[in-house]
Amino acid sequence: MAAALLTGCASFIAPPYSPHFETLDSLKKQPIDKVAVxxxxxxxxxxxxxxxxxxxxSLSSPHGTFAKYLEKALEQDFKELSVYDPAASTRVDATIVKNDIDISGINTGTGVMEVEVKVHRGTEQRLKKTYQATTEFPSSFAGAVAIPKGQAEYGNLVRSLLRKVYEDQAFINALKK
Incomplete structure (x- = not known):
């Protein structure tokens, strides 16, 4: 493993997604309809x-692609809210526009994720909006330190992006009954 870190040919897996529970608790108070992803x-x-x-x-998703990682995160959050229903008429679609973790800095790493989110109810589009999140985390000039820190940051980046989505009143209104 140390040799792989030195040569730069190792492959790392992004950590499992974990929700921002305070945001979900706030969203639970809204009269949200059942939602499909x-x-x-x-x-x-x-x-x-x-x-x-x-x-x-390389940093890889445990689900094959980062698009599938985001899809599974949305499903997990909606299940946590008890509103997930794959057959629901309200559906959230998303397209990832930007997705990166940058550990090229000497002391600081950054993450950026931009996603276009659409909410449909039947054939009616209720929302089309782009959300962006950035993160900043301590890193290092040493790759053996910076690479695992970048790997660990990916879940925080997705959580930060989804927090912005879930706190947006336009998104909440699109999901309301």
Missing amino acids: GQVQPTDPAAPVNRITLRGS
Whole structure:
């Protein structure tokens, strides 16, 4: 493993997603209808947003693509809220526009994620909005320190993005009964 870190050919897996429970608790107080999660795009593993490199090492999703990671995070959150129903007429679709963890800095790493979210009820589009989240975390010049920190940050980046979505009144209104 140490040799792989030095040569930059190791592959790392993003950590499992964990929700921001305070945000979900706030969302639980809203009269939200049952929600389905449509497919999150792009599904092509070769798409640039589905490929993250950490100083020559690849960061992969435990679900195959980062689009599927986001899809599973949405499903997990809606299940936690007890509003998830794959057959619901209200559906959330998403397209990842930007998705990156940057550990090229000497002391600081950053993450950026931008996602276009659409909410449909039947054939009516109730929301089409782009959300962006950024994170900043302590990193290091040493790859053996920076790479695991970048790997660990991915879950925080997705949580930060979804927090912005869930706190947006336009998104809440689109999901209301």
